[in-house]
Amino acid sequence: MKDLDKDFYLRKTVTVAKDLLGKYLLRNYNGQLIGGKIVETEAYLGLNDKAAHSYGGKITNRVKPLYGEAGGIYVYMIYGMYYCLNITTEETGTPECVLIRAIEPLIGLNNMSLNRFKKEYSNLKERDKKNLTSGPGKLCMALNIDSSLNNKMLGEELLIVDYDKEIEKLLEVEEISDSNIVEAKRIGIDYAEEAKDFLYRFYYEDNKHVSKK
DNA sequence: AATGCGATTCTCT
């Protein structure tokens, strides 16, 4: 199990967003790994993307991580109560990133359930099992991702890896097989004028942990 | 110093 190379993130943001589907997002949590398979992402391009925090190349305290090295972590708070996780892409100085919108929970189910619902996973109804990590705020809650990770690099507390034998051993439930990748408009950015129609959202068509169909 | 609001989620209806 090895973190993806920096070169993976040193590519077009839209390409990275699409290629992150199927990778495994893992959180180092109390000495254990918890997480699952990425099933939904969005690309945010920066300079010409009115939906992006870095639109026009603005540099504020909040968005500084976006200007850092590819493979960095950008976590911001939204609506005063949720966090969203992004991974930076492209060359240093190019403020672009990929928002991780949903994962399929596969490893550390009970820990994720306790973080989200203060209940054992075995006590969850089907509805809540589906709800565990099916949204950007939800997955941050389940994986205990907050602003303490902001502006750090992937690899220690948080990592993204390819499927391999080690991952296979950690799986606690059967995976949903990868289906068609859908390209869609991004969620929650109706204010972004022409950018609201960009097809920068990607998800697996048949995966039930995608936030919205 | 004050204001306005959001890359969301949950609970009702």
Added chain:
DNA sequence: GAGAATCGCATTT
């Protein structure tokens, strides 16, 4: 489908 929760940050005074 509508409304509330809740606060850090960007922008304006």
